Amino acid sequence: xxxxxxxxxxxxxxxxxxxxxxxxxxxxxxxxxxxxxxxxxxxxxxxxxxxxxxxxxxxxxxxxxxxxxxxxxxxxxxxxxxxxxxxxxxxxxxxxxxxxxxxxxxxxxxxxxxxxxxxxxxxxxxxxxxxxxxxxxxxxxxxxxxxxxxxxxxxxxxxxxxxxxxxxxxxxxxxxxxxxxxxxxxxxxxxxxxxxxxxxxxxxxxxxxxxxxxxxxxxxxxxxxxxxxxxxxxxxxxxxxxxxxxxxxxxxxxxxxxxxxxxxxxxxxxxxxxxxxxxxxxxxxxxxxxxxxxxxxxxxxxxxxxxxxxxxxxxxxxxxxxxxxxxxxxxxxxxxxxxxxxxxxxxxxxxxxxxxxxxxxxxxxxxxxxxxxxxxxxxxxxxxxxxxxxxxxxxxxxxxxxxxxxxxxxxxxxxxxxxxxxxxxxxxxxxxxxxxxxxxxxxxxxxxxxxxxxxxxxxxxxxxxxxxxxxxx
Numbered sequence: 001x002x003x004x005x006x007x008x009x010x011x012x013x014x015x016x017x018x019x020x021x022x023x024x025x026x027x028x029x030x031x032x033x034x035x036x037x038x039x040x041x042x043x044x045x046x047x048x049x050x051x052x053x054x055x056x057x058x059x060x061x062x063x064x065x066x067x068x069x070x071x072x073x074x075x076x077x078x079x080x081x082x083x084x085x086x087x088x089x090x091x092x093x094x095x096x097x098x099x100x101x102x103x104x105x106x107x108x109x110x111x112x113x114x115x116x117x118x119x120x121x122x123x124x125x126x127x128x129x130x131x132x133x134x135x136x137x138x139x140x141x142x143x144x145x146x147x148x149x150x151x152x153x154x155x156x157x158x159x160x161x162x163x164x165x166x167x168x169x170x171x172x173x174x175x176x177x178x179x180x181x182x183x184x185x186x187x188x189x190x191x192x193x194x195x196x197x198x199x200x201x202x203x204x205x206x207x208x209x210x211x212x213x214x215x216x217x218x219x220x221x222x223x224x225x226x227x228x229x230x231x232x233x234x235x236x237x238x239x240x241x242x243x244x245x246x247x248x249x250x251x252x253x254x255x256x257x258x259x260x261x262x263x264x265x266x267x268x269x270x271x272x273x274x275x276x277x278x279x280x281x282x283x284x285x286x287x288x289x290x291x292x293x294x295x296x297x298x299x300x301x302x303x304x305x306x307x308x309x310x311x312x313x314x315x316x317x318x319x320x321x322x323x324x325x326x327x328x329x330x331x332x333x334x335x336x337x338x339x340x341x342x343x344x345x346x347x348x349x350x351x352x353x354x355x356x357x358x359x360x361x362x363x364x365x366x367x368x369x370x371x372x373x374x375x376x377x378x379x380x381x382x383x384x385x386x387x388x389x390x391x392x393x394x395x396x397x398x399x400x401x402x403x404x405x406x407x408x409x410x411x412x413x414x415x416x417x418x419x420x421x422x423x424x425x426x427x428x429x430x431x432x433x434x435x436x437x438x439x440x441x442x443x444x445x446x447x448x449x450x451x452x453x454x455x456x457x458x459x460x461x462x463x464x465x466x467x468x469x470x471x472x473x
Contacts, residue, residue, distance in 0.1 A: 002033040005166030009075045009228040012169065013116065016074035019063055023056040023074030027118055030076040034120070034167050040148060043161035045081060045139040047121040048088055052076070055118045072235060073116030078162045078171035081122040082129055082155075083219070085109050088119075093127045093136035095336040096329045107200045107243075108172060108219050108236045115235040123158030123171055127338050128322060129179055129217075132410050133394045134158055137338065143392045144187060146436055150389035153183035159222045160187040169224060170232055176217035176318055178385070178414025181426040184222055185384035185439025188428045188465060190456065192220045192229045193414075195447050196421030197247040199233075200240035210324055214317035215245060216418050226457040229425075230254035233449070247447070254453055262454050265298040268377040274306020276412045277400040278386045281432040286383045289429035289440040292462050293381070293455075303380070307369050307416050311408040313362035314419045316355060319348040363419060370420050374445040379455055382413045384426040384439030413441055423449040425456050428465040 004012075004026065015021035031049050038044050062069055079085045082092055084102035086109075091097045105113065113119065124134050124142045134142035134157025142157045144150040145165035152161040156173030160183030163171050173180040175193040184191025199219045201212060221232040231254075238249035269290050271283055278286075294300050323345055330337050330345060337345070373380060386409060390397050396410060408415075417424045426439040442459075444452040 002029055002166065004029050004033060007169060008225050009072060009169040009223065010231055012075045013071050013073050016063070017069060021074070023059045023118065024053065026074050027052045027056040027076060030120060030168065037165055037167060040143065041145060041161050041165055042140055042142045043123055043158045043165065043167060044078060044121050045124045045158065046088060048119065051087065052118050052120050059116065059118070070114060070116035070235070071231060072112065075117050075170060076120045076168045077112055077117045078120055078123045078159055078168045079109055080156055080159050080172050080174060081125050082174050083109060083172055085119050085122070088122055091138055093125045093138055095138055096326070096333055098138055107240045111236045117170070120168060123162055125156065125158060126154045127341060128326065129155030129174060129176065130341060131155065131394070132178070132182060132396060133390070133392065135393055141393045144389050146188065147389070147434070149392055150436060151186065151392045151394070153186035153385070153389065155179040156183045156222060160184055160189050160191070163187070163189050163222045163224055170228055171222045172219060173222050174217055174219050175418065177314065177411045177418050180220045180222060181414050181424060181439065181441060182385045184426040186389040186437060188437035190223050190226055190229055191426045192233070192453070193417065193424045194218055194220050194233065194237070194449050195247065195423045197243070197245050198237050198423070198449055200243035200246040211243070212321050213324065214321055216314065216318050218418070226453060226460050227255065227258060230258050230453050250450065254450060257450055258453060258457050260454060261458050262451060263297065265378040265455070266376065267293055267298050267300045267379045267381060268303035268373060269300050269381045270303045270306070271383070273382055273413055276386060277403050277405055277409060278383050279388060279400050282383055282385070282387060282438045285430040285432065285438040286440050289427070289459070289463070290381050292459055296458055296462060300381070303373070308362065308365045310362040310366045310416065310419055313359035314415050316351060316359050319344055320351055323348045366416060366420055370422060378445065378451065380443040382441045382443070384413060384441040386410060386413065388432045388434060388436040388438060417443055422446055423452045425452050427456050427459055
């Protein structure tokens with residue numbers, strides 16, 4: 001096992017800035033670790049060894065010259081293959097874009113580089129990020145470091161697997177319906193879906209010339225610690241003209257407020273979010289995790305009201321933006337998009353004004369329900385995903401504890417907060433009898449990313465997480 005496996009991004013950055021650790025040494029060791037482990041995981045689908053070493057040498061020269069460097073100095077980072085990094089292919093996990101070399105960094109990647117991070121390469125994703133497991137025709141299946149027969153989840157499965165296996169301490173993700181949080185839960189990582197607008201949507205433009213018509217997807221980090229996620233957010237959050245709805249950076253950094261422990265919070269706990277199926281073992285681990293918040297002195301109440309089902313509206317609007325992105329490429333290269341996504345495009349084609357109005361009504365109803373919830377409570381706790389990780393190559397299980405389920409049942413705890421824009425995070429909630437991680441989701445009121453991070457940090461201190469996911473490969 002590499003000496004870097006358990007190092008956090010904070011630690012690496014601090015040691016590099018203090019010149020106790022060479023950024024070149026960090027990159028060389030990271031490349032060795034990837035070479036050793038990645039063939040079994042398939043977390044990274046492109047490794048830019050030459051580019052990473054060049055950046056490390058430039059950083060070494062800057063340090064030798066006494067120049068100021070950023071808080072992520074020398075920290076190796078993986079970039080999800082839905083996001084642009086200059087000179088690297090952004091394939092979206094699709095044959096349609098297998099030669100799509102990015103001309104520039106996304107906003108997020110540019111800000112990570114400016115903070116001193118070193119981009120190691122691209123991590124795997126299902127085609128266009130459209131499934132809950134990570135598999136595509138271009139790069140194949142990504143596997144979970146806790147059990148190579150299981151999935152790391154999707155769509156940020158490559159990033160989560162890379163972080164959990166100790167290949168990199170930080171990786172980027174995107175989340176339109178659980179794509180950061182579900183892989184975090186399945187891989188025993190910390191995953192943050194920030195508020196809509198917290199990280200500019202220009203963070204993942206790809207070949208898409210349009211602003212999102214219905215902003216739902218956000219960028220967010222996958223890390224092994226809450227402090228690393230706060231540091232990541234401090235480096236990339238803040239307004240950018242690429243996204244007219246992006247939010248200004250907060251007055252105080254997330255890192256600086258992290259140690260301010262929240263006291264006497266009013267917390268709602270919903271074990272099923274209105275009657276959804278949850279694997280018994282997962283429900284048990286989540287309930288134990290919820291009790292930690294009671295032990296920390298917070299008032300936790302069972303919330304039985306549930307949320308309105310807005311799944312059809314959420315998926316309809318999401319598919320409209322997918323149609324806008326993929327239509328031209330699909331028409332130019334028919335047959336190169338997977339059959340299931342081609343069907344989605346065709347089904348989306350007739351989406352019209354009446355459908356849009358119906359979707360907006362559902363979104364309004366969901367917003368009202370969450371408005372009322374967060375008038376009464378500071379946080380909402382739920383399971384992150386209803387099951388432990390399933391087969392790496394899929395398909396999705398068709399039942400949970402013998403009860404039939406659909407795709408939306410796997411996303412039911414996650415997608416509402418993409419549709420509403422509320423911040424949400426997944427923290428590890430213990431392992432099932434099969435030795436697979438589970439996740440507890442922490443949801444905050446509108447724009448309360450700070451409270452979500454502080455609550456997650458307090459929980460992390462009370463229940464430090466680590467395990468064989470880092471060692472099993």
